[in-house]
Structure formats: structure tokens, C-alpha cells
């Protein structure tokens with residue numbers, strides 16, 4: 342959809358500040374459309390970072406602009422993010438805007454059906470069939486990172502092997518370009534996850550395949566930035582550079598990600614658990630006991646917990662980050678490199694924890710690119726209580742399609 346579709350014609354009546362309950366407008370005046378009350382002011386103006394305000398400027402719009410929350414790019418400028426890293430994030434941001442538009446587009450009906458084999462029309466179209474959205478998202482992210490010129494290697498969940506891009510690129514990116522894509526056909530939220538590391542210059546002498554592999558298998562403790570983008574009723578870009586976790590919401594009228602959730606702090610204790618509990622009978626005794634206990638309000642927190650499970654990791658994690666509680670997938674399903682490490686980094690930066698049920702995720706040394714493991718993320722007190730049950734990792738995966 343063209344951006345202009347979200348912009349308002351300037352001639353539309355704006356809401357006034359008068360109290361309509363006591364002084365209804367005369368019938369001849371056009372009534373303000375209540376929907377417009379929630380849109381950003383039409384006069385919103387951004388001051389480019391590289392152009393300081395003119396001395397003695399008397400522009401009446403200037404104070405409003407100064408008070409506006411920063412965009413993601415402005416935030417990086419103010420936080421002193423290294424210029425090359427800011428370029429990488431700016432390219433990821435651009436790619437994610439395209440994915441957000443695709444996920445919300447009517448074309449998506451075909452794109453999402455492609456993989457599931459859906460539809461004779463898609464099969465009949467053969468080589469011209471639209472690509473599934475996760476493949477397309479992968480291409481968008483890969484080409485965007487390539488054109489940044491700042492990325493040495495990218496390891497993507499969608500590719501078997503890491504892709505070497507540029508010998509002197511200072512960064513390594515790991516990504517799941519579209520997590521939860523199994524939900525896309527029914528418009529359930531999806532998300533992009535990414536982590537950024539420094540290129541290990543001490544490996545520069547190795548053959549390229551080996552260099553690519555070892556750079557991509559860095560421990561989570563070495564991450565310099567991590568983030569996710571949630572494609573839902575709002576598109577939210579959550580990021581950490583190691584100094585807190587911050588959330589930005591896409592303003593569709595300007596195309597900018599605006600800081601809406603500065604310094605997110607996950608509550609120390611929540612009241613929600615998030616797990617696919619159709620698997621209950623395959624769970625180990627410790628996990629069954631933990632869930633039985635908290636949902637009856639018999640745990641350390643004397644409240645009955647509620648269950649929420651979207652089955653889309655970014656959505657389940659985002660809710661947990663804001664409301665607290667625990668989000669988990671106790672079986673060996675989620676990937677250490679692309680999912681567990683970046684989300685654990687964000688959880689820790691928000692004051693929470695990420696573990697495999699026994700060990701801190703960030704301290705696990707990856708040995709394989711597509712390595713899977715149990716994943717538990719959430720509020721510190723809930724996580725400590727869960728881990729005290731010890732036997733919480735599901736070892737059997739009978740009859741599930743991965």
C-alpha cells in the first residue's frame with residue numbers, strides 16, 4: 342500500500358480544543374472524525390540530525406519538534422552508536438518495513454500459501470509461483486545487509502550455510518528473517534529476530550567457509566546488538582546495544598520508527614505463563630508440577646497464573662517483556678543462534694533471564710549453526726522458581742512436525 346494512503350489530506354477538519362460536551366459545534370460546522378483524534382498531528386516535523394536549528398529561529402513548529410520522541414535513527418545518533426553499526430541497523434530497519442508491508446498486503450494471501458503447497462494455482466504457476474513469505478523475507482534481509490557494505494557474514498535460519506558478504510565488513514549478523522511464518526495465512530503476528538557481533542579479525546587468515554562458520558558461532562556474551570521486529574496490529578522494533586532494551590513503533594504516516602518504550606523493564610514477577618500445553622503429557626515431571634502449581638496459585642506468588650500462547654515466538658516474547666511472566670518452549674525446537682541468543686540478550690538487558698532450564702543461554706557456546714534447544718525467557722523471580730523444579734526440559738518430541 343502506498344504510504345500516501347495513510348496520510349491525511351490537509352483540508353480535513355482537525356479536532357479543536359473546545360469542550361464539545363458543553364459547547365456542541367453549530368450544525369453548520371463539519372464534525373471532527375473521532376478516528377482522526379488518534380492520528381499524529383499533521384504539523385509533526387522532524388529536525389534532521391545534521392542540521393542544527395537556526396539561531397534565533399522563531400518557527401512556531403520548532404518547540405513541538407524538539408519535544409517529539411526520537412526516531413530509531415535519532416536515538417542511535419544520541420546514544421553514540423558506532424556509525425558502521427548504525428548503518429547496519431538502518432538497513433535492517435528498512436528491510437523490516439518492507440516485510441511489514443508484505444505481511445499486511447493482499448499479495449500476502451498467495452505468498453503465504455506458497456510453502457504450505459497451498460492451491461492448485463500456485464502449483465500450476467510452477468517457476469512463476471510467488472515465493473513463500475519466509476523465503477522472500479530472507480531475500481529482503483540478505484540483500485539489504487549486502488548493500489549496507491558493513492557486514493562480513495550473515496547466518497540466516499533460512500539458509501543451510503552462512504553467506505560471506507564482504508571481507509572488511511566489521512559485523513556479523515545472525516537472523517531468523519520471519520519467525521512464526523506458519524501463522525501468516527491467518528494473520529497471526531510474526532516477527533524478525535536478529536543479533537549482531539563484531540567480525541573476529543583473528544580468523545581473517547582462515548578459508549572463507551571456515552571463517553564464515555566460526556564467526557557465526559560466537560557465544561551470545563559477545564553480542565553487540567540484538568533485536569526483534571513484531572509485525573502485529575502495530576509494527577514494533579525492539580533493540581538493545583547492551584545498555585537497556587528500547588522499543589520503537591512504526592508511525593505509518595511518516596515511515597519512521599518512533600521511541601515508544603524507552604528502557605523496558607520486565608516486571609520481576611508476572612502472572613502469565615506461555616507454552617504449548619497440548620504437549621503436557623510429554624513434559625517431564627518437574628515442568629508438569631511447576632505449571633500445575635502456578636496455575637492453581639500455589640507457587641511462590643499466591644496468584645493463579647493465566648495462560649497465553651500465540652505460537653509465534655516474537656509475539657509471545659514481546660508480551661512477556663511488557664507484562665512479565667514466563668514464555669517457554671521446553672522441547673529442542675528453537676534455535677540457539679538465531680532465536681535464543683538474541684532474545685535472551687534483550688531479556689537480560691530488560692532485567693529478565695533467558696535459560697535452557699538449567700543454564701544461562703548467553704553462556705552456551707554454539708557448536709552447530711542450526712542447533713536447537715529448550716528455551717525459557719521471562720521475569721527473574723518466575724524464572725528462578727521455574728528453574729528450581731530442575732526437571733523442566735522436554736526430551737521427547739513424539740509425533741510433532743518440527
Ligand SMILES: O=P(O)(O)OC[C@H]1O[C@](O)(COP(=O)(O)O)[C@@H](O)[C@@H]1O
Nearest residue numbers: 520521522617652653654670674743
Ligand atoms: O510447535 P511448538 O512447540 O508450539 O513451537 C512453536 C514455535 O515454533 C515457531 O513457530 C518457530 O518454528 P519455526 O522456526 O519452524 O518457524 C515459534 O514461532 C513458535 O514459538
